[in-house]
Amino acid sequence: MHRSPRLRLLGLLALPLTWLVGVYIFSLVMLLITAFWRTDPFTSKVIPGFTLDNFVRLVENPAYLSTSLRTLSIALLVTILSVVFSIPLGIFMAKVASPWLRAFLAVAITLPLWAGYLVKILAMRITFTENGFFNSALEPLGLSGPGFSYTTVVLTLTYLWFPYMALPVYTAVRQIPANLFDASADLGARSWTTIRTVVVPLLKPALIAGSIFTFSLSLGDYLAAKFVGGSTQMIGSVIASNINLNPPIAAAFSVVPIVFVLVYLFAVRKTGALDRM
Numbered sequence: 453m454h455r456s457p458r459l460r461l462l463g464l465l466a467l468p469l470t471w472l473v474g475v476y477i478f479s480l481v482m483l484l485i486t487a488f489w490r491t492d493p494f495t496s497k498v499i500p501g502f503t504l505d506n507f508v509r510l511v512e513n514p515a516y517l518s519t520s521l522r523t524l525s526i527a528l529l530v531t532i533l534s535v536v537f538s539i540p541l542g543i544f545m546a547k548v549a550s551p552w553l554r555a556f557l558a559v560a561i562t563l564p565l566w567a568g569y570l571v572k573i574l575a576m577r578i579t580f581t582e583n584g585f586f587n588s589a590l591e592p593l594g595l596s597g598p599g600f601s602y603t604t605v606v607l608t609l610t611y612l613w614f615p616y617m618a619l620p621v622y623t624a625v626r627q628i629p630a631n632l633f634d635a636s637a638d639l640g641a642r643s644w645t646t647i648r649t650v651v652v653p654l655l656k657p658a659l660i661a662g663s664i665f666t667f668s669l670s671l672g673d674y675l676a677a678k679f680v681g682g683s684t685q686m687i688g689s690v691i692a693s694n695i696n697l698n699p700p701i702a703a704a705f706s707v708v709p710i711v712f713v714l715v716y717l718f719a720v721r722k723t724g725a726l727d728r729m
Contacts, residue, residue: 456486486681486703498699516690523687526602527670527712530609531663532619537610542621543651547633561618564611570711573679575610600682608676617662623678625651626657654667660720667716671709 488502510516545554564572577600579585586597598604628651636646652659674688684697687709692701 466700481522483706486700489700489703491698491700496697506701507707509701510704516705519685519687519690520523522602523642523671523684524611524712526606526686527667529606530670531617531666532612533606533610533684534614534662534666536615538618538621538650539647539655541618542625542655543647545622546625546628547630558622561615561622565615569612569675572609572612573675575678576604576611577680580604580607582719583618600680602684603663605676605684606679608671608680609673610666612673612676613666616669617659620658620662621655624655628654638692664717664720668709668713 486498487506488504489498489500490503490505491498510520541557545557549557567575580597580599580659581587582599584597588619590596599605632650633646641649672688674686674692677684677686677689687705691705694705
């Protein structure tokens with residue numbers, strides 16, 4: 453191997469390529485193939501073949517179509533909320549907060565990553581339950597929380613994936629020279645004008661990087677809808693309910709979030725932001 457650079461390179465890449473091609477890509481290919489099979493209505497057995505009926509059902513069935521659009525809207529709202537929260541927080545941490553407060557906020561942001569996924573879901577369920585903290589805090593005002601609903605799903609997923617947006621934004625803000633803020637102020641720009649015209653354009657690569665995580669992770673989630681969404685259904689909910697009863701329709705529905713992510717990445721690529729990441 454010392455005398456053969458190609459053999460040495462092959463030995464170095466053998467294990468990761470085996471995982472990438474042999475497991476990950478192969479599984480996706482099999483998923484796509486299964487989406488074109490059908491299930492016998494009498495025996496419930498999966499019959500290999502080629503049919504577009506599963507994809508036609510996704511378009512023609514109002515329930516499937518509304519579930520796809522609902523999941524897409526949830527993923528977009530989670531991403532938008534994460535952006536809205538992360539920009540002022542990142543600016544405060546990087547340019548205003550004292551070192552000890554900056555360290556405290558960094559720990560607070562990453563704290564959700566320390567706990568298991570189901571633990572965080574349970575925490576949000578306890579918070580928004582009928583006798584939970586949220587309703588107790590609003591009760592003196594004569595108000596009540598959203599309960600287990602679409603809104604709670606959005607808030608829960610924002611809580612789960614916010615660190616993936618906040619950390620890249622904070623890192624990017626730290627790299628912005630302080631004299632840009634001073635120059636903007638000297639030219640008469642107010643704080644929000646500076647953020648809109650100076651900070652946000654420089655943060656675009658970080659926002660794109662964070663949004664890829666928040667958007668794609670929200671599209672693939674369904675446990676949040678199950679535990680805090682009440683009757684809210686997401687794509688993952690339909691896939692989970694059909695994976696044993698009708699694997700081809702579950703496989704066809706699994707293609708929908710993949711298409712959403714690909715379209716999103718293509719749109720982002722058109723902006724040129726990926727070239728500066």
